[in-house]
Amino acid sequence: MTDVPERPTESPPWGACRCPRLTRMSGLSAFSRPRGSRRGAVALTLVVTGVAAAQLACGLPGDESPAAGHAAAQAPAAAHDAVVEAAARAEADGKSGADAAAEAVSRSGDRWGTVYDPEEYAAFEQALDGRYTGVGLRVRARADGAAEVARVQESGPADRAGIRPGDLLRAIDGRSVTGLPSTEVVRLLRGGADAVPGSQVVLATERSGRARVHTLSRARLHTESVTVGRLPHGAVRIKVTAFTKGSGAEVRSALAAAPARAGLVLDLRGNSGGLVSEAVTAASALLDGGLVATYDVRGEPRALHARPGGDTGRPVVVLVDGATMSAAELLAGALQDRGRAVVVGSRTYGKGSVQMPTRLPGGSVAELTVGHYRTPSGRGLDGRGLTPDLDAGAGDASERAETVLSGLGSPS
Numbered sequence: 317m318t319d320v321p322e323r324p325t326e327s328p329p330w331g332a333c334r335c336p337r338l339t340r341m342s343g344l345s346a347f348s349r350p351r352g353s354r355r356g357a358v359a360l361t362l363v364v365t366g367v368a369a370a371q372l373a374c375g376l377p378g379d380e381s382p383a384a385g386h387a388a389a390q391a392p393a394a395a396h397d398a399v400v401e402a403a404a405r406a407e408a409d410g411k412s413g414a415d416a417a418a419e420a421v422s423r424s425g426d427r428w429g430t431v432y433d434p435e436e437y438a439a440f441e442q443a444l445d446g447r448y449t450g451v452g453l454r455v456r457a458r459a460d461g462a463a464e465v466a467r468v469q470e471s472g473p474a475d476r477a478g479i480r481p482g483d484l485l486r487a488i489d490g491r492s493v494t495g496l497p498s499t500e501v502v503r504l505l506r507g508g509a510d511a512v513p514g515s516q517v518v519l520a521t522e523r524s525g526r527a528r529v530h531t532l533s534r535a536r537l538h539t540e541s542v543t544v545g546r547l548p549h550g551a552v553r554i555k556v557t558a559f560t561k562g563s564g565a566e567v568r569s570a571l572a573a574a575p576a577r578a579g580l581v582l583d584l585r586g587n588s589g590g591l592v593s594e595a596v597t598a599a600s601a602l603l604d605g606g607l608v609a610t611y612d613v614r615g616e617p618r619a620l621h622a623r624p625g626g627d628t629g630r631p632v633v634v635l636v637d638g639a640t641m642s643a644a645e646l647l648a649g650a651l652q653d654r655g656r657a658v659v660v661g662s663r664t665y666g667k668g669s670v671q672m673p674t675r676l677p678g679g680s681v682a683e684l685t686v687g688h689y690r691t692p693s694g695r696g697l698d699g700r701g702l703t704p705d706l707d708a709g710a711g712d713a714s715e716r717a718e719t720v721l722s723g724l725g726s727p728s
Contacts, residue, residue: 344648404676430686443539447536451473453468453469472537483521488518552581564591564593571630595647600626602651603626606621612687616720634647640702
């Protein structure tokens with residue numbers, strides 16, 4: 317849970333991706349989450365530039381036959397109609413269309429289907445743009461239900477107030493947040509869709525048993541989705557936490573600024589997904605054109621291609637883990653299949669289905685599964701994840717990455 321949608325390990329998995337005239341694809345998870353989570357749980361969705369409202373998440377059974385694929389393509393249309401009709405009937409009866417739609421989604425068997433109320437969806441869309449109004453906190457739920465600060469954005473309102481990772485968030489504007497679902501904590505921190513920079517929020521925190529109260533003014537913030545650093549032996553490390561607007565270009569710029577012969581560690585651990593177009597832009601920085609992924613929307617095949625002219629000489633290692641999902645899996649799978657990178661870490665989350673949003677009577681939005689995507693070699697990752705070339709735990713992944721780079725010829 318956070319005042320900007322982020323990683324699935326700290327809140328219900330977001331995992332939707334959005335893609336070109338087609339859909340948006342993600343892991344809002346780009347952003348989506350498994351059916352059964354609370355309706356409206358914020359997911360980070362992968363969205364493709366220029367697509368009005370198509371959402372693509374990631375995954376497809378590798379052994380599915382054309383006949384099975386055709387049969388599966390019929391189910392989404394029926395599920396879509398059932399959800400829309402349920403919302404319309406409820407609204408006509410003076411009931412909640414969103415609640416009726418959520419119930420219809422739960423009956424559909426769509427693991428990634430979800431329903432957002434208008435405020436939740438507006439916040440979701442805003443987060444994909446890489447900017448949001450909030451206080452700069454990422455909070456995770458502990459096993460005992462307490463909300464713990466996992467990250468504080470540098471120079472944001474929370475940082476200036478002295479809130480630090482490890483602090484417990486006890487209340488927001490006098491309301492206890494212990495045990496609250498992530499979407500409600502996000503709403504309280506952000507102040508809702510109508511919140512403006514300068515609006516105040518009071519946070520009650522605890523550190524080492526000592527209670528504190530902070531009155532913060534919300535600010536217009538930018539998600540820090542890409543950070544760049546150097547590893548001990550000289551390799552460049554580019555960390556991407558989500559594919560928000562502009563993150564692909566940031567990866568390209570960071571790569572262009574790196575020493576010519578330095579190896580690259582592309583760290584996608586904990587990456588919850590984002591805009592598919594941004595993941596493709598990142599792939600283009602390391603490929604000289606060619607296929608990045610294929611996908612289908614209601615049985616119609618489509619493809620995503622990298623632009624030519626990328627850096628194809630620099631040795632590359634991609635770091636992944638169980639919280640790498642959606643668009644991040646798409647990128648890692650493309651670089652692995654194309655022989656452009658060695659993937660190090662642990663099996664990824666396995667989010668490979670395609671969702672598309674539908675505006676419902678009453679203003680809510682339903683995102684229902686309409687297809688799946690595959691890596692360049694034809695692998696479907698939904699429910700399976702990506703298997704790394706080299707297993708490595710969290711503690712030694714970076715060291716293993718530098719060892720691999722040295723074997724690939726990197727002077728680092």
